[in-house]
Amino acid sequence: MPSTHPHVVVLGGGIAGLTAARNLAAHGINVTLLEARNRLGGRIHTSHFHHGGHDGDQGCTSPSPSTAATTSRPVDLGASFIHGIVGNPLIDLAKEVPLAIARPNEASTRYLLDRSGGKSLDRDLAQRIDFFSHATTFQRLQRAAQHGHRTPLPQESIWSGLVDAKSYPDVWKGIDDAEKDCILSVASLWSGWTGARLSDVSLRWWGFEQEFPGEDVVVQPGYSHLVEWSADKIRQAGGRIVTQRRVEAVELLSDDRVRVTATDVSTASQPTVEYEATHVITALPLGVMQRTPPRFDPPLPPRRTEALQRLGMGLLNKIVLSYDRAWWLNADDGEADAWLFLLPSDFGSHDAATTHRTARQQAAMPSDEDEARTLIESGGMAVMDYSAVNGHPVLVAYAGPPVAQALEMVPPQWTVSTLHSRLVQSLVPPHRRAGADAIPDAPTSSTVTQWGRDEYSRGSYSFLRRASSPSDGEEEEGEGKGEGSSPLDMLECGKPLWQGRLGFCGEHTEPNCYASVHGALMEGERESKRIVNLLRLEEASINDAPGT
Structure with a gap:
């Protein structure tokens, strides 16, 4: 009826x-x-951070009325980007709501060698790795999957497509083996984009979708x-x-x-x-x-x-660290890099055989708390510097699998302390850490998301x-x-x-x-x-x- x-x-x-x-x-x-x-x-879910806490629902303190209004630092714990701005309905809607959009300089990326005392990758090498980690994983492999000489098999993954140079030779044109290992190590961090290890994502459908073109922007x-x-x-x-x-x-x-x-x-x-x-x-x-x-x-x-x-x-978790000051800014010019890529601990190992082997393997999912702690202590993470987005001294680490799963197996405060320590040891030279006053203070407020354990998201x-x-x-x-x-x-x-x-x-x-x-x-x-x-x-x- x-x-x-x-x-x-x-x-x-x-x-x-x-x-x-x-x-x-x-x-x-x-x-x-x-x-x-x-x-x-x-x-x-936008959470507001301030000195001493934040208003999130993940077990941290709530702001007092006197501080929330004056020192609020909003951070999206879930979705935060508009992906592709040309023809995207969110762009028109942003004018009506209204929403502001920030365009962090994607070319401004610093690759941090883990616990290296302020050492970053050589600029020329970093630029090549940055370019080719995008080009191989996205443009070249997607083109091979959708327009190549054969259709990928159902069991083939993005990772197998990257590693199997014989089946997809065009992916690695112009790249030598030494650089390939470095690029693969960085490409594995794209699990934060896919929400799954690249070894779990179908190659057959990689690039099949017709997404909106244009840059990615951060909603503010x-x-x-x-x-x-x-x-x-x-x-x-x-x-x-x-x-x-x-x-x-x-x-x-x-x-x-x-x-x-x-x-x-x-x-x-x-x-x-x-x-x-x-x-x-x-x-x-x-x-x-x-x-x-x-x-x-x-x-x-x-x-x-x-x-x-x-x-x-898929699963993407974030670690948000809010500080009194942006202690990590480049000491030479004080400029903020949009992204700080904290490289895996074994990146650039002096043992060439070890580097070659680990670069071509995807890390296993953690099975217990000890394995989870090891992943958090040694795994790579992409860290966005919000001082380059809105001027706030906040770092947001994006953790894809398997680190994302590890974050849900250990106490959040341990994770915060561990990441803070890794960042200090990776960004600050030893001579600047000589005195107790020179060591950057711990975050004034923080949170670790656990979207997989959230019963209303899973x-x-x-x-x-x-x-x-x-x-x-x-x-x-x-x-x-x-x-x-x-x-x-x-x-x-x-x-x-x-x-x-x-x-x-x-x-x-x-x-x-x-x-x-x-x-x-x-x-x-x-x-x-x-x-x-x-x-x-x-x-x-x-x-x-x-x-x-």
């Missing part, structure tokens, strides 16, 4: 859910958005302004937002009614609350849909659950997983994972069910722009437009019915 009084319930208050609810409310449709957290934004003062603006638009148009509601079940009651059952997690008794709707949009993260999804009745079909399990859910963003091969030893756990994933899995995950009454959206349902804020935004827009058009068709059928 057509819906005479449409009511849409949106599950999830990340950018996909907020966008869907905002567009529906703007069309005058009765909409209710349910979010399990006590805040909106999901994997968008933080993505929370977009979240707040979206929520205000929903409420102003008559929509309803309810936080601290964990969705337990979604049930089709009849041809035109759906029931959503949620737990009110704001109270100790955690009572259940029911919402009836004509349509439901599920905008929950891929990690939640894989591991702790609501109960659907009727159940999701096998092709949907198998597609969900085939997709990879990871950071999606990736396309390679298929398993016999050489892997044992099959990966989970339904469908051994097959690898493809862009078709993302399309499948976004298809509506129950004659269109149950919809889905999120960054993981956009095969061209997955793992991005604009991908989630575009999917929220797509799904809301689908509901609007469906309701128009239903309204037309009512008006055309006999006797009307």
